[in-house]
Amino acid sequence: MHKNVTYPSALACTGCGACSATCSVGAITLSINNEGFYSPSVDHTKCVECGACQRVCYKYTDLSTLPTLGDQACYATCSSSAETHATTTSGGFAYELSKWGVESGYAVMGVIYDYASDTACTTIVDDIAGLEQLKGSKYIQSYTEEALHNFVKRAISNPSQRFICIGTPCQIFGIRSLVEAKHLKNKILYVDLFCHGVPSYLVWDPYVKQQRERLGEIKSVNFRYKGNGWHQYSIRLVGERSTYCNYAYNDPFYRYFFDNVALNTSCYTCKLRQRRAPSDIRIGDFLGRAYEDREDGISAAVAVTPNGKNVIAELANNQRVNIVGEHTVEECLKSQSTDDYNGIDLRNSTIARLTDGDIEATKRWYVKQFSLKHRIYLHLKSLTTLLPQRWIIALRRARRAIR
Ligand SMILES: Cc1cc2nc3c(=O)[nH]c(=O)nc-3n(C[C@H](O)[C@H](O)[C@H](O)COP(=O)(O)OP(=O)(O)OC[C@H]3O[C@@H](n4cnc5c(N)ncnc54)[C@H](O)[C@@H]3O)c2cc1C
Ligand code: SF4
Numbered sequence: 001m002h003k004n005v006t007y008p009s010a011l012a013c014t015g016c017g018a019c020s021a022t023c024s025v026g027a028i029t030l031s032i033n034n035e036g037f038y039s040p041s042v043d044h045t046k047c048v049e050c051g052a053c054q055r056v057c058y059k060y061t062d063l064s065t066l067p068t069l070g071d072q073a074c075y076a077t078c079s080s081s082a083e084t085h086a087t088t089t090s091g092g093f094a095y096e097l098s099k100w101g102v103e104s105g106y107a108v109m110g111v112i113y114d115y116a117s118d119t120a121c122t123t124i125v126d127d128i129a130g131l132e133q134l135k136g137s138k139y140i141q142s143y144t145e146e147a148l149h150n151f152v153k154r155a156i157s158n159p160s161q162r163f164i165c166i167g168t169p170c171q172i173f174g175i176r177s178l179v180e181a182k183h184l185k186n187k188i189l190y191v192d193l194f195c196h197g198v199p200s201y202l203v204w205d206p207y208v209k210q211q212r213e214r215l216g217e218i219k220s221v222n223f224r225y226k227g228n229g230w231h232q233y234s235i236r237l238v239g240e241r242s243t244y245c246n247y248a249y250n251d252p253f254y255r256y257f258f259d260n261v262a263l264n265t266s267c268y269t270c271k272l273r274q275r276r277a278p279s280d281i282r283i284g285d286f287l288g289r290a291y292e293d294r295e296d297g298i299s300a301a302v303a304v305t306p307n308g309k310n311v312i313a314e315l316a317n318n319q320r321v322n323i324v325g326e327h328t329v330e331e332c333l334k335s336q337s338t339d340d341y342n343g344i345d346l347r348n349s350t351i352a353r354l355t356d357g358d359i360e361a362t363k364r365w366y367v368k369q370f371s372l373k374h375r376i377y378l379h380l381k382s383l384t385t386l387l388p389q390r391w392i393i394a395l396r397r398a399r400r401a402i403r
């Protein structure tokens, strides 16, 4: 049996790319598999069975020992710059942290949207101008391979180079394992995200292709447009001919994302998002009742380690961010995806159907598999988006108040 990452495991691959970056003979490459997710292929003619890739891979780790998020402080926060706040996903904490990092000599690892390939791509940024592209969550899996190889090279050649690494919990787990395996001495601040999971490129590719036919060349993709109110979730694509903007409940891409029918297999039982993956800070949206009236977006920043706490304090002391509230992690977690997801069989059937590229027909099919009660609920939600925005907001608040 091969002593590499093709060795069977009960856990599914996340596509984090750490295995590729650790392999010293270049036997592993990452590419999009037939389910629409990045995953590694091993060239068995090059592999020397050293086992290094398994040692950085979460699939061969006992995750039950990972601590849970517990008694850490969770800050509700937003950028003190109105411009930054308006152009970021929630409160713009990640952007302000990255800006502070660059100004303090850190290189920042984050994710851009690559318009040439219509993919999300992890990259390393060293200047303030480059941070613009990191703004905004891209709700698709990012390609990490080149960035991780580059990261290892840079870290080895310059041990005094400091890094801030921002990514999903599985990506941060992979990077941290890589750093340990390569005995890197660089100072690194690890920042992971509250994570719902990543939908397949079998959804995103045909979706964006259809959009391009209607809008012309795509100039900007905003997965979390705030113009309809932050709590409403809207997607906005600007093309050379026109602009598309829709509420999540009417948008096919978002439907697949929120209906949990086309996420990566690893996302269904992901202990890394449910527990405390090895980060210093975990960030996300401060959803739920506490900031119900903030349609401009509020970030949640959990100080996982003392180092993370110091950095948050520094950002607040320098008035880069405003701390608008201090909470327990439990308060924030109430509105997060912390349980395993049901429906892996429906997911597998949906992914199998998606290979024909018809996302509308597959959506009609999978919705029919839901219970009648759930279908009525989805239909009503979709209908509410026809109402004026202030009515939608009022309805949402009324629903939350009843809960
Ligand atoms: C796939 C995905 C699922 C998420 N699920 C949840 C969730 O369930 N609950 C929740 O509260 N928050 C979730 N988030 C995080 C949330 O969308 C915001 O990123 C977070 O609130 C930080 O907002 P901000 O205003 O500080 O970020 P911004 O200043 O807008 O910066 C966004 C940051 O996210 C990074 N990023 C963008 N796209 C990706 C990507 N595809 N993979 C890895 N990193 C990326 C960027 O590098 C940047 O650092 C998710 C993010 C992603 C990418
Ligand atoms: S989980 Fe990450 S390290 Fe493990 S096989 Fe997949 S890409 Fe490689």
Ligand code: SF4
Binding pocket: 003, 004, 005, 022, 023, 024, 025, 026, 027, 028, 042, 046, 047, 048, 049, 050, 051, 052, 053, 054
């Ligand atoms: S076992 Fe060693 S040589 Fe083989 S793919 Fe893994 S890291 Fe590369």
Ligand code: SF4
Binding pocket: 014, 168, 169, 170, 171, 195, 196, 197, 198, 264, 266, 267, 268, 270, 271, 272, 273
């Ligand atoms: S849910 Fe887990 S496996 Fe899926 S992208 Fe998020 S951290 Fe990675």
